[in-house]
Amino acid sequence: MSKELTTREADYSQWYNDLVIKGGLADYSAVRGCMVIKPYGYALWENMRDQLDKMFKETGHVNAYFPLLIPKSFLSKEAAHVEGFAKECAVVTHYRLKNDPDGKGIVVDPDAKLEEELIIRPTSETIIWNTYKDWIQSYRDLPLLINQWANVVRWEMRTRLFLRTAEFLWQEGHTAHATKEEAVEETERMLDIYATFVEEYMAVPVIRGVKTANERFAGAEETYCIEALMQDGKALQAGTSHFLGQNFAKAFEVQFLNKENKLEHVWATSWGVSTRLIGTLIMAHGDDQGLIMPPKIAPLQVVIVPIYKGEESKPVIDEKVKGIMSELKALGISVKYDNSDNSRPGWKFAEYELKGVPVRIAMGLRDIENNVAEVARRDTKEKKAISLDGLSQSIANLLDEIQINMFNKAVQFRNENMREANEWDEFVKLLDDKGGFISAHWDGTAATEDKIKELTKATIRCIPMNNEMEDGKCIFTGAPSTQRVLFARAY
RNA sequence: CGGGGCGUAGCGUAGCCCGGUUAUCGCGCCUGGUUUGGGACCAGGAGGUCGCAAGUUCGAAUCUUGCCGCCCCGACCA
Numbered sequence A: 001m002s003k004e005l006t007t008r009e010a011d012y013s014q015w016y017n018d019l020v021i022k023g024g025l026a027d028y029s030a031v032r033g034c035m036v037i038k039p040y041g042y043a044l045w046e047n048m049r050d051q052l053d054k055m056f057k058e059t060g061h062v063n064a065y066f067p068l069l070i071p072k073s074f075l076s077k078e079a080a081h082v083e084g085f086a087k088e089c090a091v092v093t094h095y096r097l098k099n100d101p102d103g104k105g106i107v108v109d110p111d112a113k114l115e116e117e118l119i120i121r122p123t124s125e126t127i128i129w130n131t132y133k134d135w136i137q138s139y140r141d142l143p144l145l146i147n148q149w150a151n152v153v154r155w156e157m158r159t160r161l162f163l164r165t166a167e168f169l170w171q172e173g174h175t176a177h178a179t180k181e182e183a184v185e186e187t188e189r190m191l192d193i194y195a196t197f198v199e200e201y202m203a204v205p206v207i208r209g210v211k212t213a214n215e216r217f218a219g220a221e222e223t224y225c226i227e228a229l230m231q232d233g234k235a236l237q238a239g240t241s242h243f244l245g246q247n248f249a250k251a252f253e254v255q256f257l258n259k260e261n262k263l264e265h266v267w268a269t270s271w272g273v274s275t276r277l278i279g280t281l282i283m284a285h286g287d288d289q290g291l292i293m294p295p296k297i298a299p300l301q302v303v304i305v306p307i308y309k310g311e312e313s314k315p316v317i318d319e320k321v322k323g324i325m326s327e328l329k330a331l332g333i334s335v336k337y338d339n340s341d342n343s344r345p346g347w348k349f350a351e352y353e354l355k356g357v358p359v360r361i362a363m364g365l366r367d368i369e370n371n372v373a374e375v376a377r378r379d380t381k382e383k384k385a386i387s388l389d390g391l392s393q394s395i396a397n398l399l400d401e402i403q404i405n406m407f408n409k410a411v412q413f414r415n416e417n418m419r420e421a422n423e424w425d426e427f428v429k430l431l432d433d434k435g436g437f438i439s440a441h442w443d444g445t446a447a448t449e450d451k452i453k454e455l456t457k458a459t460i461r462c463i464p465m466n467n468e469m470e471d472g473k474c475i476f477t478g479a480p481s482t483q484r485v486l487f488a489r490a491y
Numbered sequence B: 001c002g003g004g005g006c007g008u009a010g011c012g013u014a015g016c017c018c019g020g021u022u023a024u025c026g027c028g029c030c031u032g033g034u035u036u037g038g039g040a041c042c043a044g045g046a047g048g049u050c051g052c053a054a055g056u057u058c059g060a061a062u063c064u065u066g067c068c069g070c071c072c073c074g075a076c077c078a
Helices: A039-058 A079-088 A125-135 A180-200 A247-251 A276-285 A311-330 A345-355 A365-370 A391-416 A424-433 A446-456
Strands: A069-071 A091-094 A097-099 A106-108 A113-120 A144-153 A167-177 A207-210 A222-229 A235-245 A255-257 A263-265 A267-274 A302-307 A335-337 A359-364 A372-377 A383-387 A418-420 A437-441 A459-464 A469-473 A480-488
Touching: A039 A144, A039 A167, A039 A180, A039 A276, A079 A247, A125 A144, A125 A167, A125 A247, A167 A180, A180 A207, A180 A222, A180 A235, A180 A267, A222 A276, A222 A391, A222 A459, A222 A480, A235 A247, A235 A276, A247 A267, A267 A276, A276 A391, A302 A311, A302 A345, A302 A365, A311 A335, A311 A359, A311 A365, A311 A391, A345 A359, A359 A365, A359 A391, A365 A372, A372 A391, A383 A391, A391 A418, A424 A437, A424 A446, A437 A469, A446 A459
Parallel strands: A302 A335, A302 A359, A418 A437
Antiparallel strands: A069 A113, A091 A113, A097 A106, A144 A167, A167 A267, A207 A222, A207 A459, A222 A235, A235 A267, A255 A263, A359 A372, A372 A383, A437 A480, A459 A480, A469 A480
């Protein structure tokens, strides 16, 4: 590596090389801020996606797919929604190109101007609710629990790889319910699924909470979120679940007849997580040697590297490894045998560490004679000789242990970086010196929140769920407050 | 869009201020050989629209102007 890496400074660019090509097709301004996801990075996304998809289906959701292009007028139907999204949309204005009449090249055909411009979806609430209008007539049609895996485009002024690319992959769930209670329950259920996924599979602890009005999704009545802490002390919103009330039902005239034969507007939710989760993973677990993949979603769980002197010992090792491979595969463990002659063992060790493969097995003649394998774990970099008898089970146990260890380590870091502040000076000093989450009293007004953001760049990440009530004084204004909220500088 | 930095081989770079032989070095790549328990070594070799365009000049990587792109900071944000 040419550059020294430090997790504190969040300079993760070197690590991305295995996952993506930065900047997409970098020479074309039109795709500025996009990324090409390489096979290794995409395999990670697929593992995350498959697990989430399974969890969605277990809770009664089904997948569907809605169009990429949305008529401009749809965006203007929900007032708050258009306010939040209109400014950052890519717009399709024409449907044909033609040869440039004045010379070489291709130009937009002015005769092919669309009567109504089309918007590349920044999110799909509008087109989905326009469809739901036709799908919902009776309480018997509810609840409607649909999820979509898709790409969306948001023309952000400034992009940041994984955390805020112009185009990103995500899933968006859009549900319709007969009652408010049921919709709120759904909103909370999906937040729970996100929290469970991020904690149990990504090994990243999160705080569940609700957003303040300032940070709320455009068009939502309540935005729930999970907030994670990165190693540089900045917070990151890892997923959101919105209770949309009847806003979209009213905007798109989605009504149903209840059991009393009365027309009512339906109640809505939407929820999503994106490829930003890949960024979360990188920044929560990476170290100066590269990525660290949690075993449960690692694109590759085990790599085996042969150590041999001269061609004659290679077949012996190949044969031994073959048996180990099939044992591991039988336990559902993904494993790769890198017996390529292109690079030496030391190179391979470093390479797979950079990729974050949780377990590496080194196998040489010496090991075979001793009936052991050298097993190295990525999270702690510990190396041990482990008996070949029952090796696959030992590896399976080790993968579990790594998963747990990674989570515990992240929890410890998060807890160490969660502090209370009761005075303004203390609050500012903690932010500057330590970062992390700061639990403090707030007077509940948007004006105070804005002022604090202006002065310190810290925002209220969330009002934690099941928050303890506690009388106190606002950290900034001194006005009375009934509970603490979580502040942090965030991505 | 405002402020700052930058663009030279696949990657990282020297040269630019002060214009002048064949554009520097390292990694990587190719060939041959020796190697292989933590990023091997020797020898030979290939690879360049110096971001793009125009201008100044006998002569431009170097000076001027415009444009494009990238990175960082701000506004925006999953």
